[in-house]
Each structure stands twice: as C-alpha cells, then as structure tokens.
Amino acid sequence: MASMSVKHAIAAAKKLRSLQERFNPGGSDIYPALMGDEAITALIPSGNPLSVHILMFTRALREQGTDEQYEKFGRRADNNEIIGTFAQTELGHGTYLRGLEARADYDRGTEEFVLNTPKLSSYKWWPGGLGQTCNYCIFVAQLYIDNEAKGMAMFVVQIRDEETHMPLPGVHVGEIGKKMGLNGVNNGFLGLKDYRVPRLNMLMRHQQVLPDGRFVKSPVSQVSYFPMVFVRCMVARQNSNYLAQAATIATRYSVIRRQSPIEEGQPEPKILEHLTQQMKVIPEIVTAVVYRLAAANLQNMYNETAEAVYRKDFSRLPELHALACILKVATSYDSTYGIERLRQACGGHGYLTAGNLGNIFAMAAPACTYEGENSVLYLQVGKILMKNWSQVLAGRELMPSMAYISECSKMTSFPQWTGSWECLLKAIQYACVGSIRLAFQSYNARVQSAQSQTAAVNYSGLELTKAAELHGRSYVAGNFYQQIVNSPNKHQRSPQFQKVLENMLELHLIQIFFRHLGDILRFIRITEDEISALQRRLEEVLKELRPDAVAITDAFDFNDKILSSALGCYDGNVYERLFEAALKHPLNRKSVPDFFEAHLKPFMKENADNAKKSKL
Numbered sequence: 001m002a003s004m005s006v007k008h009a010i011a012a013a014k015k016l017r018s019l020q021e022r023f024n025p026g027g028s029d030i031y032p033a034l035m036g037d038e039a040i041t042a043l044i045p046s047g048n049p050l051s052v053h054i055l056m057f058t059r060a061l062r063e064q065g066t067d068e069q070y071e072k073f074g075r076r077a078d079n080n081e082i083i084g085t086f087a088q089t090e091l092g093h094g095t096y097l098r099g100l101e102a103r104a105d106y107d108r109g110t111e112e113f114v115l116n117t118p119k120l121s122s123y124k125w126w127p128g129g130l131g132q133t134c135n136y137c138i139f140v141a142q143l144y145i146d147n148e149a150k151g152m153a154m155f156v157v158q159i160r161d162e163e164t165h166m167p168l169p170g171v172h173v174g175e176i177g178k179k180m181g182l183n184g185v186n187n188g189f190l191g192l193k194d195y196r197v198p199r200l201n202m203l204m205r206h207q208q209v210l211p212d213g214r215f216v217k218s219p220v221s222q223v224s225y226f227p228m229v230f231v232r233c234m235v236a237r238q239n240s241n242y243l244a245q246a247a248t249i250a251t252r253y254s255v256i257r258r259q260s261p262i263e264e265g266q267p268e269p270k271i272l273e274h275l276t277q278q279m280k281v282i283p284e285i286v287t288a289v290v291y292r293l294a295a296a297n298l299q300n301m302y303n304e305t306a307e308a309v310y311r312k313d314f315s316r317l318p319e320l321h322a323l324a325c326i327l328k329v330a331t332s333y334d335s336t337y338g339i340e341r342l343r344q345a346c347g348g349h350g351y352l353t354a355g356n357l358g359n360i361f362a363m364a365a366p367a368c369t370y371e372g373e374n375s376v377l378y379l380q381v382g383k384i385l386m387k388n389w390s391q392v393l394a395g396r397e398l399m400p401s402m403a404y405i406s407e408c409s410k411m412t413s414f415p416q417w418t419g420s421w422e423c424l425l426k427a428i429q430y431a432c433v434g435s436i437r438l439a440f441q442s443y444n445a446r447v448q449s450a451q452s453q454t455a456a457v458n459y460s461g462l463e464l465t466k467a468a469e470l471h472g473r474s475y476v477a478g479n480f481y482q483q484i485v486n487s488p489n490k491h492q493r494s495p496q497f498q499k500v501l502e503n504m505l506e507l508h509l510i511q512i513f514f515r516h517l518g519d520i521l522r523f524i525r526i527t528e529d530e531i532s533a534l535q536r537r538l539e540e541v542l543k544e545l546r547p548d549a550v551a552i553t554d555a556f557d558f559n560d561k562i563l564s565s566a567l568g569c570y571d572g573n574v575y576e577r578l579f580e581a582a583l584k585h586p587l588n589r590k591s592v593p594d595f596f597e598a599h600l601k602p603f604m605k606e607n608a609d610n611a612k613k614s615k616l
C-alpha cells in the first residue's frame, strides 16, 4: 500500500508542478500545492505520504530558515529533489512541546550540533512519510549550549543516503505500524545517536547560535510554532472538504434509495422525503459550506500574517493562533461526527467499503488529534479568552475576531426576543460571553487563591473549553451571516440563489441554537412558545432546502473518482455498482470456498456424529 501511495503521490506531485508553472511560474504560491495535495489526498484513499513534505517540510524551510538556508535546502525541497517531513512529536510527548526530550548540544570546537534521542520515549514518533519515504526531516529538539537549555529549535537533518536511500550512520528509522486509516502515509519513528550536523543546519531566521556559541533569542518565541498554524488552517479546509464529500454521497443515495411509505397505500418515497432523514443530511451539507467559507477566510488571514511575519511584524500572530486553533477544532470535530451521521443515514449500505464513507471518516478523524489535540487547543483558546476578558475589564480594545465580546459585555440584559437572524446570532454570542465571564470568575478565584496559572487553567478546564467552543460557534456563525447578508457581492447573486443561501443561514443559526439551547437558556429568557416557533421554522426550512439538496452538493463538484463511492455515483446506478463491487470480492472467485473442506465440513460432521452418539 505504501509503494502504491508513493507512486500516486509522485504522479500527482508532477501534476502539481505543472499546475504551479501554469498558475504561478517560478513562484511558491501555496494554492497549487494545496490543490495538488487535495487531489493527491482524494485520489489516494490511504493518504498521501508527501502531505507533510508539501505542507510542513518545505514551508518550515521557507519560513524558519534564512535566505541562504532556503537556497541550500529549501529550493531542492520545493523542487522535490529531496523529500522531508516534520519530526516534532515523540513517543513520549506530542502536546507538551516544552517536554520534548530530543536534544541538540552545540559543539563550538567543531561548530556542529550533536543530536540525540536519549531514551526510547525521546524517539520521534508519527511524522508523516518518515517510515520509508523521506530522506530528510526538520528535527525539532531542545537546544543546549554548555548544557544550558535554550528552548526548542529546528534542524535540517538528512536521514537517508540520497542515492541508496539507506539510513545514515547514527540513524534508526522505520514505520510505526498499521493505523485506523491513512495506511499509505508510512508515519515513522526516528532515533538519533550522537548524530552531528553543521551549525548552519539549525534554522536561524528567527533565532541564532553564533560560531562562538552565543545564542541570539527569537524576538517572539512562538514564531517557531508557525508551521503548525499553517496546517491547522489547512485542516479547516481539508476537513470541510471531507464533510462535503460525505454529504454528496449521502444526499445522492438519499434520492435514489426508496423505503417505507409515508402515507398508507402510497408508493415508497425517496428516503430524503422523510423529515428525520432531511435532519440527518441537509444540516451536514450546510455545515460543509459554512466551514469552507470560514476556512477560506482563515487562509486569507494566514497569508497576510505570513507576509507580515516575513517582515518581522508579529502583531497578528496571537489572533491567527486563536482562530487557527478554534477552526481546526470545530471543523475536525464537526466533520468527524457529521460523516458518521451521514454514514448511518445510508443504512446498511453505508457500512460497505464500496460506499467509501468509512474511509472518508478514517481520513477525517485523525485531524481531531494531529496538529494539536482538540481539547488541548480548546484549552489554549480558553486561556486566550481569559486574557482578553481581562482586557475587557480594563476597558481596552480586543482583536477584531473578538470584538463581539466587548459589545456583549456592555449589555446589561438580552434585548426583547425577536427570533430574527441577528437575534439568534446575538444569542449565541451573548451565551459565549456569559460563559467567558463565568469561566473567568472561576479561573481568577483560583489564581487569587495562590494557584499557579497552569493549575488554574486545569481546574477551570471544563468552563474554559465550553467558552472556547461557544467562541468558535460565534465566529463561524458570524462569518456565515456576514457572507450571506452583508457580502459586497450580494447584488451579483440571482434572487433564487440568494434565497437558497438565506435558507442555509436560517438552518445553520437554528441548528446551532438548538445544539446550545442549554448554554443559551443559562443567560437568556426565552418562552416555550418562542422555542416552539423555532422548531416549526426548523421543519419548514428543511422542507424548503429539500429540492436544492442535490444541486448544492453537485456544486461541490466532486467527480466519481474523488468520491470513489457506489452510493454517491453521479449516474445514480447504486444497486448495479454495489453488486459489481460485490462480485469483485476475492471470495466470489470460487463457488465453494477453500475453508469448507478444511474447516467447516469437519466441524459440521463432528457435530452430527456427536448428536448421533448422544441418541444411542
């Protein structure tokens, strides 16, 4: 499987090169890379062994290395002359970066770094492509000068001979084993023993070690985390894509499959006529659209911030970090749960490999873990919200994506309930700010009672993650509302198209309202009649969107090869394709399976003989 994946990945990387030359000759524009990776990722159901090379290795060389280091390593990596990965996570640590054990000791006598993974737990473990594909990596280690820890640093390390691909002396490298999915990625392990690299193999755009061993600190230590921010932004886009693929499959299947008359004596309807089926499928279509728009916004913010960082302007890093965390978590959680809901909406056939929903789930699910485990990133955002609440209390302005927090903090109570879109959006934001306030009271009380910040974060963790989740909902719903209601190109849309978009906004806001009704009722008084009115509107908007469901998913424009699903094929010949896939199963090559003579027949005969004996 790994070699097949590498073969496909190389073919797509060549396509990527031609895309790059067509779209942006000689440039390093990321979009062809992403499209290439999107195509590679979609066309290789077992995952792309070059993903981390494309998305992290090449970018770290560009963003963390000096111009000279880019010339020496980065250009060859961009040109796929060398293939690398990003080796940060260890067997013993993934989340807690300050606990990483791999070390780099500076030897001023030879102007080299001596790299070691001192214990088994220090082995790098998980990096994509590390097992067999890569001959280089970015090796993340704790930097030591005269045995004094200086923090994390990144090193360009060659791990295999470029001609023979043999591991170099001092390198212990291999595959970590079978996973739930992505088994074409050859995630690997890496141990280094007294492995020496020249001083100039440490990426030094932001921090330096001079020949005499003097250390020049980075102006902003977090800029070394920047490669992770990029992938978090990509996860938001990638996982909204996976959800869109699953929604396309389930929607098409739901208008082919007929089951259970709604009226006695009537013919069996398409299952998408059942209201409960509409509630399983249509909200997922809308969620895919909502996150695709949010991910595009985030991508633009990433590009602007990356350019600013290149100019040593780090001012927008904190906001990008907060948004990248919140969107990576929200899209990976909601897409993973959504794909499973869509699989279940396809009944038994949804469980067949030929439907491909299981594989899409297996591709989407690890995004809840990699690039920052989701609850850890929620806690990270919770901490940032605490800092921002202190700013609110001090009357200071907040970053643009948190401006609503200041506005809501000035409201002494929630205005008269109208049920309008603005009202629903404000309710979600108001509940978020109420949750932030409560979390802050708990957190601050702990800090005031002499608990350390880290301990206070831990013991306030449930409230911090709730506040973070509601902040994510507020940001995503607010972004969708702006794009539908206040977009500058709204007038270019046909009235019919605008109506479909507004129906999607209606559904998204009501769905989020009901999902967080408990959180909202904690801070806002809403009557039973007002809630029942929203229930009616939910049923109504599902009915309104039902006729557009297929057209919206067709607009995602996935061809049959990308969907790779007998349930979601464009021509709708589901049963013929399921049967065709079944007949291809190896067990159907013979009428009598080999195990009959070897196992089943003796087993049945032994039971029959025993039965006869017991009668005698």
Ligand SMILES: CCCCCCCCCC/C=C\CCCCCC(=O)SCCNC(=O)CCNC(=O)[C@H](O)C(C)(C)COP(=O)(O)OP(=O)(O)OC[C@H]1O[C@@H](n2cnc3c(N)ncnc32)[C@H](O)[C@@H]1OP(=O)(O)O
Pocket: 034, 035, 037, 038, 041, 051, 052, 055, 086, 088, 089, 094, 095, 096, 097, 098, 128, 222, 223, 225, 226, 228, 229, 231, 234, 235, 237, 238, 239, 241, 317, 318, 321, 370, 371, 372, 373, 376, 377, 380, 384
């Ligand atoms: C479909 C189209 C797209 C095409 C396909 C795209 C596919 C994309 C996805 C698939 C690709 C590849 C496959 C998967 C690759 C996966 C690769 C990996 O997993 S790499 C390893 C990832 N590991 C992590 O993410 C580690 C998680 N841990 C952390 O990030 C940090 O430990 C922490 C943030 C949890 C804690 O940071 P720490 O410094 O230890 O401590 P503090 O929390 O106190 O933070 C101090 C200070 O720094 C700020 N901060 C933290 N992180 C960042 C950051 N990233 N950027 C900016 N600022 C940061 C934090 O807010 C604090 O600030 P203060 O002001 O001091 O409070």
Ligand SMILES: Cc1cc2nc3c(=O)[nH]c(=O)nc-3n(C[C@H](O)[C@H](O)[C@H](O)COP(=O)(O)OP(=O)(O)OC[C@H]3O[C@@H](n4cnc5c(N)ncnc54)[C@H](O)[C@@H]3O)c2cc1C
Pocket: 052, 085, 086, 087, 088, 089, 092, 093, 094, 095, 096, 125, 126, 127, 128, 182, 187, 366, 369, 370, 371, 372, 373, 374, 375, 376, 379
């Ligand atoms: C498919 C895949 C691909 C990957 N690719 C790469 C790669 O290319 N390069 C790379 O370097 N890494 C890679 N990783 C590793 C990935 O980045 C880590 O698995 C991830 O960062 C989580 O760290 P961990 O595995 O140590 O989990 P842990 O941090 O051990 O998490 C276990 C549990 O502990 C909890 N926990 C941890 N810390 C805290 C805390 N402070 N507060 C509360 N709870 C906490 C977590 O929430 C979680 O529930 C990959 C992982 C996967 C699954």
